[in-house]
Amino acid sequence: MGVAVSIQQLVKYFGSLRALDGVSLEIAEGEFFGLLGPNGAGKTTLISCLAGLVRPDQGQLSVMGYDVHGDYREARRRLGVVPQELVFDPFFSVRETLRIQSGYFGIRNNDAWIDEILENLDLTAKANVNMRRLSGGMKRRVLVAQALVHKPPVIVLDEPTAGVDVELRQGLWQFVQRLNREGHTVILTTHYLEEAEALCGRIAMLKQGRVVALDTTSNLLARVPGHTLNLRLANAASLPLALRARATQNEGCWIFRLAGFDEIEHLLAEIRVAGGVIEDLRLTQADLEDVFVAVMQGAEAREQAVSR
Amino acid sequence: MSGFRTLLYKEVLRFWKVSFQTVAAPVLTALLYLLIFSHVLDAQVQVHNVRYAAFLIPGLVMMSVLQNAFANSSSSLIQSKVMGSVIFILLPPISYVEFFLAYVVAAMLRGLMVGLGVLVVTGWFASLSFVAPGWILVFAIIGGGIMGSLGMIAGIWADKFDQLSGFQNFLIMPLTMLSGVFYSIHSLPVFWQRVSHFNPVFYMIDGFRFGFFGVSDVAPATSLAVVAVSFLVVALTTLALLRSGYKLRY
Numbered sequence: 001m002g003v004a005v006s007i008q009q010l011v012k013y014f015g016s017l018r019a020l021d022g023v024s025l026e027i028a029e030g031e032f033f034g035l036l037g038p039n040g041a042g043k044t045t046l047i048s049c050l051a052g053l054v055r056p057d058q059g060q061l062s063v064m065g066y067d068v069h070g071d072y073r074e075a076r077r078r079l080g081v082v083p084q085e086l087v088f089d090p091f092f093s094v095r096e097t098l099r100i101q102s103g104y105f106g107i108r109n110n111d112a113w114i115d116e117i118l119e120n121l122d123l124t125a126k127a128n129v130n131m132r133r134l135s136g137g138m139k140r141r142v143l144v145a146q147a148l149v150h151k152p153p154v155i156v157l158d159e160p161t162a163g164v165d166v167e168l169r170q171g172l173w174q175f176v177q178r179l180n181r182e183g184h185t186v187i188l189t190t191h192y193l194e195e196a197e198a199l200c201g202r203i204a205m206l207k208q209g210r211v212v213a214l215d216t217t218s219n220l221l222a223r224v225p226g227h228t229l230n231l232r233l234a235n236a237a238s239l240p241l242a243l244r245a246r247a248t249q250n251e252g253c254w255i256f257r258l259a260g261f262d263e264i265e266h267l268l269a270e271i272r273v274a275g276g277v278i279e280d281l282r283l284t285q286a287d288l289e290d291v292f293v294a295v296m297q298g299a300e301a302r303e304q305a306v307s308r
Numbered sequence: 309m310s311g312f313r314t315l316l317y318k319e320v321l322r323f324w325k326v327s328f329q330t331v332a333a334p335v336l337t338a339l340l341y342l343l344i345f346s347h348v349l350d351a352q353v354q355v356h357n358v359r360y361a362a363f364l365i366p367g368l369v370m371m372s373v374l375q376n377a378f379a380n381s382s383s384s385l386i387q388s389k390v391m392g393s394v395i396f397i398l399l400p401p402i403s404y405v406e407f408f409l410a411y412v413v414a415a416m417l418r419g420l421m422v423g424l425g426v427l428v429v430t431g432w433f434a435s436l437s438f439v440a441p442g443w444i445l446v447f448a449i450i451g452g453g454i455m456g457s458l459g460m461i462a463g464i465w466a467d468k469f470d471q472l473s474g475f476q477n478f479l480i481m482p483l484t485m486l487s488g489v490f491y492s493i494h495s496l497p498v499f500w501q502r503v504s505h506f507n508p509v510f511y512m513i514d515g516f517r518f519g520f521f522g523v524s525d526v527a528p529a530t531s532l533a534v535v536a537v538s539f540l541v542v543a544l545t546t547l548a549l550l551r552s553g554y555k556l557r558y
């Protein structure tokens with residue numbers, strides 16, 4: 001498989017703010033790639049550099065082998081971007097918007113594909129409605145549709161599910177997964193980490209313009225080992241003092257981090273002996289959110305260590 | 309060039325969909341100017357040996373062409389910048405030359421459409437002659453091109469609507485109003501005649517008017533030279549801005 005997107009030593013300043021601080025990433029054709037990070041990490045800036053909307057101060061970018069600056073026509077033809085901001089052109093209907101967008105890419109008579117996109121994004125009924133009359137979530141769907149009119153091999157979605165209802169979110173993911181199966185490379189940013197966990201094969205985490213983690217989703221999940229046991233006791237006081245040191249309390253629950261399943265048995269036995277009555281019990285596995293928190297804290301700690 | 313074609317189509321569709329404001333309204337404004345000024349002055353004043361109403365009409369037509377060409381590209385750009393929809397034309401593989409041509413040609417078309425409207429409506433009120441229609445067309449087209457291009461510069465430069473209206477009120481309006489639309493500059497004191505010669509819009513109006521009456525303050529070939537050079541300067545400036553991505557690509 002070839003390289004779909006290559007980003008080398010990307011640096012971008014906004015005034016004195018270093019929004020991107022030497023980012024290098026390589027995304028292979030056919031990947032479903034997640035770009036995560038807190039607000040202001042530089043995700044949108046990175047995407048904008050890739051799309052030619054922002055001019056980097058340093059670094060090389062290419063899409064399907066075409067340089068984003070030098071070979072901009074070829075690069076842009078291969079890239080579809082769903083922007084984070086909810087933007088629309090108030091003069092046109094949904095269909096006009098999509099026809100015009102097709103024309104920009106040199107595609108005429110694109111109605112068959114436009115109809116298919118509309119169908120998949122549940123917009124068929126709104127095809128001839130003016131953009132101004134759509135709800136926020138529908139406007140976002142049109143943005144997705146606009147990014148797809150030219151069947152780009154690389155699709156970038158910058159928080160496509162913000163403000164979108166459950167049904168469409170599922171419809172959208174089915175559609176995007178289908179495109180991914182058909183060979184399109186997908187790059188996704190989202191703050192819904194369970195979405196990223198379920199969809200992305202590989203994930204980069206960005207913080208203050210730097211890549212602080214880059215790995216397959218399963219490897220990332222393995223970084224935070226073990227399980228978490230949530231216990232609610234009939235009377236909170238009945239937890240033996242010896243156990244309290246190992247637990248943290250949260251909203252009346254005792255939370256234990258366990259390295260293995262065998263610990264559970266001992267734990268429950270001790271509670272029983274002390275006369276504790278269990279009201280509720282939940283066992284959860286570490287998820288991407290735990291990983292995210294751990295990675296961000298790790299990055300912070302390293303930074304402090306360096307600055308000291 | 310399909311990027312150009314679609315962008316041009318979009319720009320024309322944009323103003324055509326609101327043609328009541330973008331075409332009909334300026335025609336009405338020009339008609340009101342004509343009615344008021346010719347009511348006051350038609351009986352007393354003759355310029356270049358034609359009655360005032362007949363003298364005024366070509367000026368009003370050209371003023372409408374120029375102002376609407378400017379308004380079209382500038383308002384389209386600022387609107388899409390403020391709304392954020394400008395990214396729809398920044399993401400596709402459209403070159404800056406195509407970008408420039410589409411916006412300028414659309415602006416010209418709107419200018420010419422309004423100008424034609426003004427001519428048709430005001431033509432009832434005076435007997436006009438068309439001595440040299442070639443000059444009329446040439447000046448209308450290049451004039452519209454200059455203003456459409458200037459509108460692009462203003463639309464790219466302005467971040468907010470009030471900055472744009474500043475540009476319009478303090479530059480475009482004075483230049484067009486003081487260009488000899490309402491008078492022949494020979495009626496001005498010598499000092500102001502000289503000043504008028506530094507106003508490129510004066511040459512656009514004067515050359516345009518020559519096409520109707522065959523008389524003008526300046527030889528039409530001289531006006532054409534000034535207007536052509538102005539177009540070149542403004543167009544090259546606009547192209548340089550677009551190429552650099554100034555205020556469009558950060």
Ligand SMILES: Nc1ncnc2c1ncn2[C@@H]1O[C@H](COP(=O)(O)OP(=O)(O)OP(=O)(O)O)[C@@H](O)[C@H]1O
Pocket residue numbers: 014017019037038039040041042043044045046084558
């Ligand atoms: N046009 C701009 N001018 C100045 N600063 C900017 C501009 N765009 C972004 N920034 C700054 O660059 C940094 C990165 O912004 P960016 O939008 O890339 O973050 P993000 O990771 O997409 O955040 P979010 O999750 O909130 O969308 C921020 O500090 C932001 O304030």
Ligand SMILES: [Mg+2]
Pocket residue numbers: 043044045084158
């Ligand atoms: Mg963002």
